[in-house]
Amino acid sequence: MSSCLFCKIAAGDIPSGKVYEDDDVYAFRDIHPKAPTHVLVIPKTHIATLSEANDAALLGTLMERVRFIADQVLELADGYRVVINVREGGGQEVFHLHVHILGGKKLPF
Template sequence: MAGEAQSDCLFCKIVAGEIPATVLRRTERTLAFRDIAPKAPTHVLVIPHLHYPNAAELAAAEPAVAGELLAEAGRVAEEAGLKDYRLIFNTGAGAGQTVFHAHVHLLGGKPMTENMV
């Protein structure tokens, strides 16, 4: 069910501490950690603790949490010293989403002149 941890979800397991990750920030409702297959010098994923399959479902059910993802991504970028960066939400397999737990990619540290995720 949306909003509840899913036993087969990689990101739910990271939130629960069952799978290790390089965590940069943790709040009451979000978690930011380094992507294991970075597409840029800085590639961080910011996810909600709650399980929603994609950003659209998260935004519809928990708009405040969706806003927190963006705010946390901005904080991570600031802490990394990034002036320019890209935020990407992939929604659905056809858009490149491979983990079906809402998340935003923060990419920076090099020019963003191409589609990277």
């Protein structure tokens, strides 16, 4: 989707703090971090929100990459939180499915 901020980031049209990239996903540092480590992982395929996702294989790949990035790339051995905000009422601000990885400190509930 040409007007989507995250599609533009994944395409390299907008600079980002890239953490990881492969054929299916792109991961980058959040510009307004809520924890010492705050990375967003997005599918390269545009899906506006989790409630519109209907590709189980893509969702499985996305979550496997989240685990890989958190454990192997970011080395968050002490633990991390994974968050997906869904639609406006759930706190979603950019309408391209994305997973937040938060870590680097003990996180409050």
